[in-house]
Amino acid sequence: MEANRVYNFNPGPATLPLEVLKQAQEELLNFSGSGMSIMEISHRAKEYDAVHNQAKEDIKELMGLGSDYDVLFIQGGASMQFAMVPMNFAAADKKGNYVLSGSFASKAYKEAEIQGVGTVAASSKDNDFRNIPKQNELKISADASYLHVCYNNTIYGTEYHYIPETNGIPLVADMSSDMLSRPLDFSKFSLIYAGVQKNLGPAGVTIVVAKKSFIENSPENIPTMLRYNTYSQKNSLYNTPPAFCIYMVGKVASWLKRQGGLTAIAERNAKKASLLYDVIDSSSGFYKGHAEKDSRSFMNVTFRLPTEELEAKFIAEAKDNKLCGIKGHRSVGGLRASIYNAMSYDGVKCLTDFMEQFQTANK
Structure with a gap:
Protein backbone atom coordinates (compact mmCIF):
# COMPACT_ATOMS: atom_id res chain seq x y z
CA MET A 1 0.00 0.00 0.00
CA GLU A 2 1.29 3.47 -0.84
CA ALA A 3 2.26 5.62 2.12
CA ASN A 4 -0.49 8.20 1.65
CA ARG A 5 -3.28 5.68 1.00
CA VAL A 6 -5.59 3.88 3.44
CA TYR A 7 -7.45 0.60 3.11
CA ASN A 8 -10.89 1.80 2.09
CA PHE A 9 -13.72 -0.49 3.23
CA ASN A 10 -16.47 2.01 2.42
CA PRO A 11 -19.62 0.50 0.86
CA GLY A 12 -19.97 3.09 -1.86
CA PRO A 13 -18.55 5.27 -3.17
CA ALA A 14 -15.93 2.63 -2.67
CA THR A 15 -12.35 1.67 -3.36
CA LEU A 16 -11.14 1.61 -6.96
CA PRO A 17 -8.10 -0.18 -8.40
CA LEU A 18 -5.02 1.95 -7.79
CA GLU A 19 -3.80 1.08 -11.28
CA VAL A 20 -6.99 2.58 -12.75
CA LEU A 21 -6.71 5.74 -10.65
CA LYS A 22 -3.15 6.24 -11.84
CA GLN A 23 -4.15 5.78 -15.46
CA ALA A 24 -6.88 8.38 -15.06
CA GLN A 25 -4.41 10.71 -13.38
CA GLU A 26 -1.94 10.36 -16.25
CA GLU A 27 -4.60 11.06 -18.87
CA LEU A 28 -6.48 13.77 -16.99
CA LEU A 29 -5.09 16.81 -18.78
CA ASN A 30 -4.55 15.35 -22.24
CA PHE A 31 -6.82 12.47 -23.15
CA SER A 32 -5.87 10.52 -26.29
CA GLY A 33 -3.77 13.38 -27.64
CA GLN A 259 -6.83 -9.86 -13.87
CA GLY A 260 -8.11 -12.92 -15.71
CA GLY A 261 -11.81 -12.11 -15.95
CA LEU A 262 -14.63 -13.04 -13.60
CA THR A 263 -13.38 -16.55 -12.76
CA ALA A 264 -10.07 -15.21 -11.49
CA ILE A 265 -11.63 -12.28 -9.62
CA ALA A 266 -14.17 -14.62 -8.00
CA GLU A 267 -11.35 -16.79 -6.66
CA ARG A 268 -9.70 -13.73 -5.13
CA ASN A 269 -12.99 -12.52 -3.66
CA ALA A 270 -13.70 -15.93 -2.12
CA LYS A 271 -10.27 -16.01 -0.45
CA LYS A 272 -10.76 -12.53 0.99
CA ALA A 273 -14.23 -13.34 2.31
CA SER A 274 -13.09 -16.66 3.78
CA LEU A 275 -10.26 -14.95 5.63
CA LEU A 276 -12.63 -12.44 7.22
CA TYR A 277 -15.46 -14.85 8.02
CA ASP A 278 -12.97 -17.31 9.58
CA VAL A 279 -11.90 -14.67 12.08
CA ILE A 280 -15.52 -13.91 12.93
CA ASP A 281 -16.44 -17.58 13.33
CA SER A 282 -13.40 -18.43 15.45
CA SER A 283 -13.83 -15.48 17.85
CA SER A 284 -15.98 -17.42 20.36
CA GLY A 285 -18.80 -14.93 19.93
CA PHE A 286 -16.76 -11.75 20.32
CA TYR A 287 -17.58 -10.99 16.69
CA LYS A 288 -21.06 -12.03 15.54
CA GLY A 289 -21.94 -12.09 11.86
CA HIS A 290 -25.38 -10.84 10.86
CA ALA A 291 -26.03 -13.04 7.83
CA GLU A 292 -26.82 -16.73 7.98
CA LYS A 293 -23.88 -18.74 6.67
CA ASP A 294 -25.53 -19.97 3.48
CA SER A 295 -26.50 -16.40 2.55
CA ARG A 296 -23.25 -14.61 3.35
CA SER A 297 -22.05 -11.95 0.97
CA PHE A 298 -18.58 -12.04 -0.58
CA MET A 299 -18.77 -8.25 -0.98
CA ASN A 300 -20.14 -6.83 2.30
CA VAL A 301 -19.28 -8.53 5.59
CA THR A 302 -21.51 -7.32 8.44
CA PHE A 303 -20.89 -8.09 12.11
CA ARG A 304 -21.39 -6.87 15.66
CA LEU A 305 -19.28 -6.67 18.83
CA PRO A 306 -20.53 -7.33 22.37
CA THR A 307 -21.40 -3.65 23.01
CA GLU A 308 -21.92 -0.46 21.04
CA GLU A 309 -19.13 1.13 23.07
CA LEU A 310 -16.70 -1.52 21.83
CA GLU A 311 -17.93 -0.99 18.30
CA ALA A 312 -17.21 2.75 18.53
CA LYS A 313 -13.76 1.99 19.93
CA PHE A 314 -13.11 -0.53 17.16
CA ILE A 315 -14.04 1.99 14.45
CA ALA A 316 -11.80 4.70 15.95
CA GLU A 317 -8.79 2.41 16.42
CA ALA A 318 -9.24 0.85 13.00
CA LYS A 319 -9.09 4.31 11.44
CA ASP A 320 -5.88 5.00 13.37
CA ASN A 321 -4.51 1.88 11.65
CA LYS A 322 -5.52 3.13 8.18
CA LEU A 323 -8.55 0.82 8.06
CA CYS A 324 -11.37 3.15 7.05
CA GLY A 325 -15.09 2.89 6.30
CA ILE A 326 -15.81 0.08 8.78
CA LYS A 327 -18.91 1.60 10.39
CA GLY A 328 -22.17 -0.20 9.62
CA HIS A 329 -25.13 1.46 7.94
CA ARG A 330 -26.90 4.03 10.12
CA SER A 331 -30.16 2.05 9.93
CA VAL A 332 -28.72 -1.10 11.51
CA GLY A 333 -25.53 -0.08 13.30
CA GLY A 334 -22.69 -2.49 13.92
CA LEU A 335 -19.73 -2.92 11.61
CA ARG A 336 -19.35 -3.62 7.92
CA ALA A 337 -16.31 -4.31 5.77
CA SER A 338 -16.93 -3.92 2.05
CA ILE A 339 -14.37 -6.03 0.21
CA TYR A 340 -15.18 -5.34 -3.42
CA ASN A 341 -13.10 -6.42 -6.41
CA ALA A 342 -10.55 -3.66 -5.93
CA MET A 343 -9.87 -4.46 -2.26
CA SER A 344 -6.63 -6.41 -2.03
CA TYR A 345 -6.04 -9.58 -0.03
CA ASP A 346 -3.40 -7.64 1.90
CA GLY A 347 -6.02 -5.10 2.91
CA VAL A 348 -8.30 -7.79 4.29
CA LYS A 349 -5.32 -9.44 6.04
CA CYS A 350 -4.49 -6.14 7.74
CA LEU A 351 -8.11 -5.92 8.91
CA THR A 352 -8.21 -9.47 10.26
CA ASP A 353 -4.88 -9.00 12.05
CA PHE A 354 -6.31 -5.88 13.68
CA MET A 355 -9.50 -7.75 14.62
CA GLU A 356 -7.52 -10.47 16.40
CA GLN A 357 -5.41 -7.91 18.24
CA PHE A 358 -8.50 -5.91 19.22
CA GLN A 359 -10.21 -9.00 20.60
CA THR A 360 -7.17 -9.93 22.68
CA ALA A 361 -6.97 -6.41 24.12
CA ASN A 362 -10.70 -6.09 24.84
CA LYS A 363 -11.90 -9.48 26.11
Whole structure:
Protein backbone atom coordinates (compact mmCIF):
# COMPACT_ATOMS: atom_id res chain seq x y z
CA MET A 1 0.00 0.00 0.00
CA GLU A 2 1.29 3.47 -0.84
CA ALA A 3 2.26 5.62 2.12
CA ASN A 4 -0.49 8.20 1.65
CA ARG A 5 -3.28 5.68 1.00
CA VAL A 6 -5.59 3.88 3.44
CA TYR A 7 -7.45 0.60 3.11
CA ASN A 8 -10.89 1.80 2.09
CA PHE A 9 -13.72 -0.49 3.23
CA ASN A 10 -16.47 2.01 2.42
CA PRO A 11 -19.62 0.50 0.86
CA GLY A 12 -19.97 3.09 -1.86
CA PRO A 13 -18.55 5.27 -3.17
CA ALA A 14 -15.93 2.63 -2.67
CA THR A 15 -12.35 1.67 -3.36
CA LEU A 16 -11.14 1.61 -6.96
CA PRO A 17 -8.10 -0.18 -8.40
CA LEU A 18 -5.02 1.95 -7.79
CA GLU A 19 -3.80 1.08 -11.28
CA VAL A 20 -6.99 2.58 -12.75
CA LEU A 21 -6.71 5.74 -10.65
CA LYS A 22 -3.15 6.24 -11.84
CA GLN A 23 -4.15 5.78 -15.46
CA ALA A 24 -6.88 8.38 -15.06
CA GLN A 25 -4.41 10.71 -13.38
CA GLU A 26 -1.94 10.36 -16.25
CA GLU A 27 -4.60 11.06 -18.87
CA LEU A 28 -6.48 13.77 -16.99
CA LEU A 29 -5.09 16.81 -18.78
CA ASN A 30 -4.55 15.35 -22.24
CA PHE A 31 -6.82 12.47 -23.15
CA SER A 32 -5.87 10.52 -26.29
CA GLY A 33 -3.77 13.38 -27.64
CA SER A 34 -6.76 15.72 -27.75
CA GLY A 35 -5.15 18.37 -25.54
CA MET A 36 -8.25 18.18 -23.33
CA SER A 37 -9.51 16.15 -20.42
CA ILE A 38 -12.08 13.43 -21.03
CA MET A 39 -14.35 15.73 -19.00
CA GLU A 40 -13.94 18.50 -21.59
CA ILE A 41 -14.30 16.82 -24.94
CA SER A 42 -17.61 16.43 -26.75
CA HIS A 43 -19.57 13.24 -26.19
CA ARG A 44 -19.90 13.21 -29.99
CA ALA A 45 -16.13 13.25 -30.51
CA LYS A 46 -14.45 10.16 -31.99
CA GLU A 47 -12.16 9.93 -28.96
CA TYR A 48 -15.09 9.62 -26.59
CA ASP A 49 -17.01 7.36 -28.97
CA ALA A 50 -14.18 4.82 -28.76
CA VAL A 51 -14.26 4.90 -24.94
CA HIS A 52 -18.03 4.51 -24.81
CA ASN A 53 -18.27 1.57 -27.18
CA GLN A 54 -15.21 -0.25 -25.84
CA ALA A 55 -16.65 -0.12 -22.33
CA LYS A 56 -19.86 -1.70 -23.60
CA GLU A 57 -18.03 -4.47 -25.42
CA ASP A 58 -15.73 -5.24 -22.49
CA ILE A 59 -18.68 -5.52 -20.11
CA LYS A 60 -20.49 -7.92 -22.44
CA GLU A 61 -17.32 -9.94 -22.95
CA LEU A 62 -16.79 -10.28 -19.19
CA MET A 63 -20.40 -11.41 -18.81
CA GLY A 64 -20.24 -13.83 -21.74
CA LEU A 65 -23.11 -12.12 -23.54
CA GLY A 66 -23.61 -11.66 -27.26
CA SER A 67 -25.29 -9.31 -29.68
CA ASP A 68 -28.75 -10.07 -28.33
CA TYR A 69 -27.88 -8.00 -25.23
CA ASP A 70 -27.26 -4.27 -24.96
CA VAL A 71 -25.39 -2.21 -22.37
CA LEU A 72 -26.94 1.12 -21.43
CA PHE A 73 -25.50 3.97 -19.39
CA ILE A 74 -28.18 5.81 -17.41
CA GLN A 75 -28.09 8.47 -14.71
CA GLY A 76 -30.20 8.60 -11.55
CA GLY A 77 -28.58 5.70 -9.74
CA ALA A 78 -30.16 2.35 -8.97
CA SER A 79 -32.88 4.32 -7.17
CA MET A 80 -34.20 5.57 -10.51
CA GLN A 81 -34.17 2.00 -11.81
CA PHE A 82 -36.53 1.11 -8.96
CA ALA A 83 -39.11 3.30 -10.72
CA MET A 84 -38.10 2.68 -14.34
CA VAL A 85 -38.48 -1.09 -14.18
CA PRO A 86 -42.18 -1.11 -13.22
CA MET A 87 -42.92 1.91 -15.45
CA ASN A 88 -41.57 0.07 -18.49
CA PHE A 89 -42.68 -3.50 -17.87
CA ALA A 90 -45.50 -3.82 -15.30
CA ALA A 91 -49.23 -3.09 -15.36
CA ALA A 92 -52.16 -3.37 -12.98
CA ASP A 93 -53.17 -6.67 -14.56
CA LYS A 94 -49.57 -7.91 -15.00
CA LYS A 95 -47.66 -6.96 -11.89
CA GLY A 96 -43.99 -7.19 -11.10
CA ASN A 97 -43.11 -9.75 -8.42
CA TYR A 98 -40.52 -8.77 -5.80
CA VAL A 99 -38.30 -10.71 -3.41
CA LEU A 100 -37.69 -8.59 -0.32
CA SER A 101 -34.24 -9.48 0.98
CA GLY A 102 -33.09 -6.14 2.36
CA SER A 103 -33.44 -2.37 2.34
CA PHE A 104 -32.88 -1.73 -1.37
CA ALA A 105 -35.02 -4.66 -2.45
CA SER A 106 -37.79 -3.19 -0.30
CA LYS A 107 -37.30 0.28 -1.81
CA ALA A 108 -37.57 -1.19 -5.30
CA TYR A 109 -40.84 -2.86 -4.35
CA LYS A 110 -42.16 0.38 -2.86
CA GLU A 111 -41.74 2.15 -6.21
CA ALA A 112 -43.79 -0.55 -7.91
CA GLU A 113 -46.35 -0.38 -5.10
CA ILE A 114 -46.70 3.38 -5.62
CA GLN A 115 -47.60 2.68 -9.23
CA GLY A 116 -50.02 -0.07 -8.19
CA VAL A 117 -48.08 -2.70 -10.12
CA GLY A 118 -46.10 -4.64 -7.51
CA THR A 119 -46.60 -7.73 -5.40
CA VAL A 120 -44.35 -9.65 -2.97
CA ALA A 121 -43.10 -13.08 -4.06
CA ALA A 122 -41.06 -13.75 -0.90
CA SER A 123 -39.51 -11.89 2.03
CA SER A 124 -36.91 -12.42 4.73
CA LYS A 125 -37.96 -9.32 6.69
CA ASP A 126 -39.30 -11.42 9.59
CA ASN A 127 -35.79 -12.83 9.99
CA ASP A 128 -34.28 -9.33 10.09
CA PHE A 129 -33.01 -9.90 6.53
CA ARG A 130 -30.45 -12.44 7.71
CA ASN A 131 -31.00 -14.74 4.75
CA ILE A 132 -31.87 -14.92 1.08
CA PRO A 133 -35.26 -16.58 0.47
CA LYS A 134 -34.81 -20.00 -1.09
CA GLN A 135 -36.21 -21.15 -4.39
CA ASN A 136 -39.04 -23.13 -2.77
CA GLU A 137 -40.16 -20.00 -0.91
CA LEU A 138 -40.75 -17.98 -4.07
CA LYS A 139 -44.42 -17.48 -4.90
CA ILE A 140 -44.23 -16.17 -8.45
CA SER A 141 -47.52 -15.22 -10.08
CA ALA A 142 -48.26 -17.07 -13.31
CA ASP A 143 -49.03 -13.73 -14.99
CA ALA A 144 -46.11 -11.78 -13.48
CA SER A 145 -44.41 -9.30 -15.79
CA TYR A 146 -41.06 -10.05 -14.13
CA LEU A 147 -39.42 -11.29 -10.93
CA HIS A 148 -37.20 -8.65 -9.32
CA VAL A 149 -34.35 -9.58 -6.97
CA CYS A 150 -31.59 -7.59 -5.28
CA TYR A 151 -28.64 -9.90 -5.77
CA ASN A 152 -26.42 -8.58 -2.99
CA ASN A 153 -27.71 -6.69 0.04
CA THR A 154 -25.10 -4.13 1.00
CA ILE A 155 -26.61 -3.15 4.35
CA TYR A 156 -27.33 -6.64 5.68
CA GLY A 157 -24.43 -8.54 4.10
CA THR A 158 -26.39 -11.22 2.25
CA GLU A 159 -26.01 -12.43 -1.32
CA TYR A 160 -27.73 -14.81 -3.72
CA HIS A 161 -25.83 -18.03 -4.30
CA TYR A 162 -28.31 -19.36 -6.84
CA ILE A 163 -30.15 -17.99 -9.86
CA PRO A 164 -33.91 -18.09 -9.28
CA GLU A 165 -35.90 -20.33 -11.60
CA THR A 166 -38.85 -18.34 -12.93
CA ASN A 167 -40.49 -20.74 -15.41
CA GLY A 168 -40.23 -18.26 -18.24
CA ILE A 169 -41.03 -15.08 -16.28
CA PRO A 170 -38.37 -12.42 -17.06
CA LEU A 171 -35.76 -12.14 -14.31
CA VAL A 172 -34.65 -8.62 -13.30
CA ALA A 173 -31.78 -8.06 -10.86
CA ASP A 174 -30.26 -5.15 -8.98
CA MET A 175 -26.56 -6.09 -8.89
CA SER A 176 -25.25 -2.74 -7.71
CA SER A 177 -22.91 -4.17 -5.08
CA ASP A 178 -21.72 -7.41 -6.68
CA MET A 179 -21.73 -6.62 -10.40
CA LEU A 180 -18.88 -8.40 -12.23
CA SER A 181 -17.61 -9.99 -9.01
CA ARG A 182 -18.05 -13.62 -10.17
CA PRO A 183 -19.13 -15.60 -13.21
CA LEU A 184 -22.86 -16.30 -13.56
CA ASP A 185 -25.06 -17.45 -16.40
CA PHE A 186 -26.06 -13.87 -17.13
CA SER A 187 -28.16 -15.03 -20.08
CA LYS A 188 -30.80 -16.14 -17.57
CA PHE A 189 -31.48 -12.49 -16.73
CA SER A 190 -33.66 -10.28 -18.90
CA LEU A 191 -32.34 -7.10 -17.27
CA ILE A 192 -29.58 -6.33 -14.80
CA TYR A 193 -28.84 -2.90 -13.38
CA ALA A 194 -26.06 -1.63 -11.16
CA GLY A 195 -25.10 1.72 -9.71
CA VAL A 196 -21.37 1.55 -10.38
CA GLN A 197 -20.11 3.38 -7.27
CA LYS A 198 -19.83 0.20 -5.23
CA ASN A 199 -17.81 -2.11 -7.44
CA LEU A 200 -17.12 -0.59 -10.86
CA GLY A 201 -16.45 3.14 -10.82
CA PRO A 202 -17.31 6.56 -9.39
CA ALA A 203 -20.85 7.64 -8.56
CA GLY A 204 -22.82 9.15 -11.42
CA VAL A 205 -23.75 6.37 -13.81
CA THR A 206 -25.82 3.21 -13.68
CA ILE A 207 -25.14 0.27 -15.99
CA VAL A 208 -28.12 -1.57 -17.44
CA VAL A 209 -27.46 -4.85 -19.24
CA ALA A 210 -30.57 -6.17 -20.93
CA LYS A 211 -31.94 -8.39 -23.65
CA LYS A 212 -32.66 -6.19 -26.63
CA SER A 213 -35.99 -7.90 -27.14
CA PHE A 214 -37.01 -7.08 -23.57
CA ILE A 215 -36.39 -3.34 -23.79
CA GLU A 216 -37.20 -2.50 -27.40
CA ASN A 217 -40.84 -1.49 -26.85
CA SER A 218 -41.12 0.89 -23.91
CA PRO A 219 -44.61 2.40 -23.34
CA GLU A 220 -45.10 5.70 -25.15
CA ASN A 221 -47.05 7.23 -22.25
CA ILE A 222 -44.05 7.59 -19.95
CA PRO A 223 -41.44 10.39 -20.10
CA THR A 224 -38.77 10.03 -22.75
CA MET A 225 -35.86 9.85 -20.31
CA LEU A 226 -37.54 7.05 -18.36
CA ARG A 227 -37.92 4.75 -21.37
CA TYR A 228 -35.29 2.06 -21.87
CA ASN A 229 -35.67 2.21 -25.64
CA THR A 230 -34.62 5.89 -25.58
CA TYR A 231 -31.19 4.72 -24.42
CA SER A 232 -30.99 1.61 -26.59
CA GLN A 233 -31.98 3.42 -29.78
CA LYS A 234 -29.52 6.27 -29.20
CA ASN A 235 -26.61 4.23 -27.76
CA SER A 236 -27.09 6.03 -24.41
CA LEU A 237 -26.33 9.32 -26.18
CA TYR A 238 -29.80 10.85 -26.34
CA ASN A 239 -28.47 13.55 -24.04
CA THR A 240 -24.99 14.28 -22.70
CA PRO A 241 -23.86 11.20 -20.77
CA PRO A 242 -21.69 11.21 -17.62
CA ALA A 243 -18.61 10.79 -19.78
CA PHE A 244 -15.96 10.66 -17.04
CA CYS A 245 -17.90 8.02 -15.08
CA ILE A 246 -18.29 5.85 -18.19
CA TYR A 247 -14.60 6.33 -18.96
CA MET A 248 -13.76 5.06 -15.46
CA VAL A 249 -16.14 2.10 -15.78
CA GLY A 250 -14.37 1.20 -19.01
CA LYS A 251 -11.01 1.39 -17.24
CA VAL A 252 -12.25 -0.93 -14.48
CA ALA A 253 -13.70 -3.40 -17.01
CA SER A 254 -10.36 -3.46 -18.82
CA TRP A 255 -8.59 -3.99 -15.48
CA LEU A 256 -10.89 -6.94 -14.73
CA LYS A 257 -9.96 -8.51 -18.06
CA ARG A 258 -6.26 -8.14 -17.22
CA GLN A 259 -6.83 -9.86 -13.87
CA GLY A 260 -8.11 -12.92 -15.71
CA GLY A 261 -11.81 -12.11 -15.95
CA LEU A 262 -14.63 -13.04 -13.60
CA THR A 263 -13.38 -16.55 -12.76
CA ALA A 264 -10.07 -15.21 -11.49
CA ILE A 265 -11.63 -12.28 -9.62
CA ALA A 266 -14.17 -14.62 -8.00
CA GLU A 267 -11.35 -16.79 -6.66
CA ARG A 268 -9.70 -13.73 -5.13
CA ASN A 269 -12.99 -12.52 -3.66
CA ALA A 270 -13.70 -15.93 -2.12
CA LYS A 271 -10.27 -16.01 -0.45
CA LYS A 272 -10.76 -12.53 0.99
CA ALA A 273 -14.23 -13.34 2.31
CA SER A 274 -13.09 -16.66 3.78
CA LEU A 275 -10.26 -14.95 5.63
CA LEU A 276 -12.63 -12.44 7.22
CA TYR A 277 -15.46 -14.85 8.02
CA ASP A 278 -12.97 -17.31 9.58
CA VAL A 279 -11.90 -14.67 12.08
CA ILE A 280 -15.52 -13.91 12.93
CA ASP A 281 -16.44 -17.58 13.33
CA SER A 282 -13.40 -18.43 15.45
CA SER A 283 -13.83 -15.48 17.85
CA SER A 284 -15.98 -17.42 20.36
CA GLY A 285 -18.80 -14.93 19.93
CA PHE A 286 -16.76 -11.75 20.32
CA TYR A 287 -17.58 -10.99 16.69
CA LYS A 288 -21.06 -12.03 15.54
CA GLY A 289 -21.94 -12.09 11.86
CA HIS A 290 -25.38 -10.84 10.86
CA ALA A 291 -26.03 -13.04 7.83
CA GLU A 292 -26.82 -16.73 7.98
CA LYS A 293 -23.88 -18.74 6.67
CA ASP A 294 -25.53 -19.97 3.48
CA SER A 295 -26.50 -16.40 2.55
CA ARG A 296 -23.25 -14.61 3.35
CA SER A 297 -22.05 -11.95 0.97
CA PHE A 298 -18.58 -12.04 -0.58
CA MET A 299 -18.77 -8.25 -0.98
CA ASN A 300 -20.14 -6.83 2.30
CA VAL A 301 -19.28 -8.53 5.59
CA THR A 302 -21.51 -7.32 8.44
CA PHE A 303 -20.89 -8.09 12.11
CA ARG A 304 -21.39 -6.87 15.66
CA LEU A 305 -19.28 -6.67 18.83
CA PRO A 306 -20.53 -7.33 22.37
CA THR A 307 -21.40 -3.65 23.01
CA GLU A 308 -21.92 -0.46 21.04
CA GLU A 309 -19.13 1.13 23.07
CA LEU A 310 -16.70 -1.52 21.83
CA GLU A 311 -17.93 -0.99 18.30
CA ALA A 312 -17.21 2.75 18.53
CA LYS A 313 -13.76 1.99 19.93
CA PHE A 314 -13.11 -0.53 17.16
CA ILE A 315 -14.04 1.99 14.45
CA ALA A 316 -11.80 4.70 15.95
CA GLU A 317 -8.79 2.41 16.42
CA ALA A 318 -9.24 0.85 13.00
CA LYS A 319 -9.09 4.31 11.44
CA ASP A 320 -5.88 5.00 13.37
CA ASN A 321 -4.51 1.88 11.65
CA LYS A 322 -5.52 3.13 8.18
CA LEU A 323 -8.55 0.82 8.06
CA CYS A 324 -11.37 3.15 7.05
CA GLY A 325 -15.09 2.89 6.30
CA ILE A 326 -15.81 0.08 8.78
CA LYS A 327 -18.91 1.60 10.39
CA GLY A 328 -22.17 -0.20 9.62
CA HIS A 329 -25.13 1.46 7.94
CA ARG A 330 -26.90 4.03 10.12
CA SER A 331 -30.16 2.05 9.93
CA VAL A 332 -28.72 -1.10 11.51
CA GLY A 333 -25.53 -0.08 13.30
CA GLY A 334 -22.69 -2.49 13.92
CA LEU A 335 -19.73 -2.92 11.61
CA ARG A 336 -19.35 -3.62 7.92
CA ALA A 337 -16.31 -4.31 5.77
CA SER A 338 -16.93 -3.92 2.05
CA ILE A 339 -14.37 -6.03 0.21
CA TYR A 340 -15.18 -5.34 -3.42
CA ASN A 341 -13.10 -6.42 -6.41
CA ALA A 342 -10.55 -3.66 -5.93
CA MET A 343 -9.87 -4.46 -2.26
CA SER A 344 -6.63 -6.41 -2.03
CA TYR A 345 -6.04 -9.58 -0.03
CA ASP A 346 -3.40 -7.64 1.90
CA GLY A 347 -6.02 -5.10 2.91
CA VAL A 348 -8.30 -7.79 4.29
CA LYS A 349 -5.32 -9.44 6.04
CA CYS A 350 -4.49 -6.14 7.74
CA LEU A 351 -8.11 -5.92 8.91
CA THR A 352 -8.21 -9.47 10.26
CA ASP A 353 -4.88 -9.00 12.05
CA PHE A 354 -6.31 -5.88 13.68
CA MET A 355 -9.50 -7.75 14.62
CA GLU A 356 -7.52 -10.47 16.40
CA GLN A 357 -5.41 -7.91 18.24
CA PHE A 358 -8.50 -5.91 19.22
CA GLN A 359 -10.21 -9.00 20.60
CA THR A 360 -7.17 -9.93 22.68
CA ALA A 361 -6.97 -6.41 24.12
CA ASN A 362 -10.70 -6.09 24.84
CA LYS A 363 -11.90 -9.48 26.11
